[in-house]
Amino acid sequence: MPVPSAKPRRPDHGSATAPRRARMMPPAQAEAFIRALAVANPAPETELTYSDPFTLLVAVVLSAQTTDAAVNRCTPGLFAAAPTPAAMAALGAEGIGPFIRTIGLWQGKARNVAALARDLVEKHGGQVPADRVALEALPGVGRKTANVVLNVVFGQETMAVDTHIFRLGNRCGLAPGRTVREVEDRLVKRCPPALLRDAHHWLILHGRYVCKARAPECWRCVARAFCNYRDKVLAPPA
Numbered sequence: 001m002p003v004p005s006a007k008p009r010r011p012d013h014g015s016a017t018a019p020r021r022a023r024m025m026p027p028a029q030a031e032a033f034i035r036a037l038a039v040a041n042p043a044p045e046t047e048l049t050y051s052d053p054f055t056l057l058v059a060v061v062l063s064a065q066t067t068d069a070a071v072n073r074c075t076p077g078l079f080a081a082a083p084t085p086a087a088m089a090a091l092g093a094e095g096i097g098p099f100i101r102t103i104g105l106w107q108g109k110a111r112n113v114a115a116l117a118r119d120l121v122e123k124h125g126g127q128v129p130a131d132r133v134a135l136e137a138l139p140g141v142g143r144k145t146a147n148v149v150l151n152v153v154f155g156q157e158t159m160a161v162d163t164h165i166f167r168l169g170n171r172c173g174l175a176p177g178r179t180v181r182e183v184e185d186r187l188v189k190r191c192p193p194a195l196l197r198d199a200h201h202w203l204i205l206h207g208r209y210v211c212k213a214r215a216p217e218c219w220r221c222v223a224r225a226f227c228n229y230r231d232k233v234l235a236p237p238a
């Protein structure tokens with residue numbers, strides 16, 4: 001009797017908290033990986049809609065555990081109603097809530113946005129501070145949010161590690177690390193300084209659209225030649 005053939009193994013590509021880890025790339029390979037992303041997208045930008053430092057700060061706070069697209073659907077109404085820290089503080093959490101009910105954790109976010117707007121008015125003259133310590137002291141603002149604001153608005157060479165960059169850094173061997181901070185520190189160390197600001201965007205966009213959580217789309221990855229991941233997916237699903 002013929003023995004049934006074994007089913008082909010389906011690789012487990014890991015999870016957000018426990019991504020698969022590859023051998024760390026040597027520095028020259030890491031630079032080549034980042035340069036390949038750079039060539040494909042020479043002028044990367046955040047996908048969040050904003051018009052000034054304050055609206056970017058609020059959009060990033062709202063984007064925690066939510067997609068940028070979901071945030072962009074609710075911020076036009078919110079920013080029209082409250083375009084400045086003073087107006088946002090006056091709107092208060094009760095007034096902010098109805099604009100952002102469609103995004104996750106909206107009640108806590110409404111409280112944080114109202115409180116951070118109040119702090120900006122009372123402690124920073126209504127301006128977003130260009131300083132990590134001051135930013136991280138604002139309600140709802142952690143290291144990742146501060147890194148995004150410092151990078152995008154103030155031109156600082158920071159690397160905000162979100163779930164996409166954490167997975168990508170581990171999976172391809174660019175910057176393996178057990179914690180978000182380990183991945184951030186490795187990326188800052190390994191990225192050529194001139195590319196660091198844009199690398200934040202390249203890596204987020206690459207993780208979001210190509211090196212996806214459930215299965216990476218390696219067949220269309222421009223940096224594939226430099227990636228150390230062993231279970232590359234070299235063809236689209238049939």
Ligand code: SF4
Pocket residue numbers: 171172210211212216217218221222223224227228229232233
């Ligand atoms: S080759 Fe695949 S695993 Fe490696 S970075 Fe590209 S998409 Fe991700």
